[in-house]
Amino acid sequence: MTFECEFPVRFGEIDQAGVVYYPRFFHIFHMAFEEWFGALGATYADLVVRDNIGFPSVKVETEFLKPLRYGDRARVCLELEEIGRKSITCRYTMYRMPGDVEAARARITTVAIDNDTFKSITIPDEWRERLQRFKDAA
């Protein structure tokens, strides 16, 4: 299954070159990641605050294809590529709207950790099931 969401480019996200500052793309991907939890039947705050689990990024591969400008919107498609014992890997594709032009692609691996110790943990069953359900949905 693919989760989709859309964010307007903000006035303050533009850099000296007149396009979205590239570190902001990772913020946009992270916002999509947060929104995605709604599609899992939960919130990211449930994971992080209630269950005290972290999901820091450990590996990030990205290609930037087209710039985004003020007035554009970023449509982000998130796919769950892999569910490991302790980590998940998501694929993100960002489209520049209007026009639906592919603007960026990323593959981001995040590891489940105990927020207190910052040590990796096995993804708890409750969350694994949510993730699997999303992955399996047509």
Place this chain on the structure above:
Amino acid sequence: MTFECEFPVRFGEIDQAGVVYYPRFFHIFHMAFEEWFGALGATYADLVVRDNIGFPSVKVETEFLKPLRYGDRARVCLELEEIGRKSITCRYTMYRMPGDVEAARARITTVAIDNDTFKSITIPDEWRERLQRFKDAA
């Protein structure tokens, strides 16, 4: 006494209008506030992490006089205007460098809190003395 520090304008701090995005001015003031603790013979991490005290801003008055562009630097002068029982008020003046043109002025009141309860507290004596020493220095 006046504490001074300087920050280069960063590529990613520019907005669609080609100047430093105004919310970034408050980030720059906050960086100056953090640096200022060095002049108190401590670090802001000592206050926040070791002593578990917060200093959230409760009142902010600002005037923006001139824009900053990429290639400029922001020279910030911080003066401690007032030390209350639970709060302090600092005055910030930002100069655009080169040229030393006054670019912004701010008056920011921050209240001492217990970081766990987020309730205001009397500024501990150790910190009050540091603040007073700074204020009294010629």
Place this chain on the structure above:
Amino acid sequence: MTFECEFPVRFGEIDQAGVVYYPRFFHIFHMAFEEWFGALGATYADLVVRDNIGFPSVKVETEFLKPLRYGDRARVCLELEEIGRKSITCRYTMYRMPGDVEAARARITTVAIDNDTFKSITIPDEWRERLQRFKDAA
């Protein structure tokens, strides 16, 4: 008339104290300002990119009443307090959701400028009418 919009607190907007970093409040106010243009029958990109007009903030007064945490949402109410010849003054009230607790108040004056020269200009009639229509609407 009052314009309202709502923004979720983002994971990356939290600071070392566990609450929304105060300069981010100004980013949230600016996002509300951008969204508000929809209620004027235009976009902020129309003003800035198409019409080459800027609206930099020149005066900002703010009171911070309550912190926002991860999982909260910021509901922002924007009122147009005054339309001057070259400037407008907006009032912002931010409520912490859920609970509708007043979290911050701001009064921000922005001046119309020519984006090329950065000199102030009289607000063009087309925009003045949009602003007046919003102000007069019940």
Place this chain on the structure above:
Amino acid sequence: MTFECEFPVRFGEIDQAGVVYYPRFFHIFHMAFEEWFGALGATYADLVVRDNIGFPSVKVETEFLKPLRYGDRARVCLELEEIGRKSITCRYTMYRMPGDVEAARARITTVAIDNDTFKSITIPDEWRERLQRFKDAA
């Protein structure tokens, strides 16, 4: 040759997990990239503003090894891995200070463009020589 610089972790760079928000690592890498131009005998503003050349990132590979917390500093080592006709690839290693613990590694390819057309260009000789001189220096 390796270029080194160091940045304190800022109060506002921390996220809900109590560590530097990972998109900020890319901002820190970009600040190192900007600082690096000093070692080339120029400024990034010379390139971007005076010469109207852009250097957007087109490919980014990153591994995050250790978190940074408030009170830490980020020491960044930048190496110029490759100078192509139109692009350069830099390697970044971030060390957490104190302790000199490797915290992140990145490999970032940036392409020279004409800022007006956003089309890729051959790196001008003047800049190519600066880059080569840096790469060849012991």
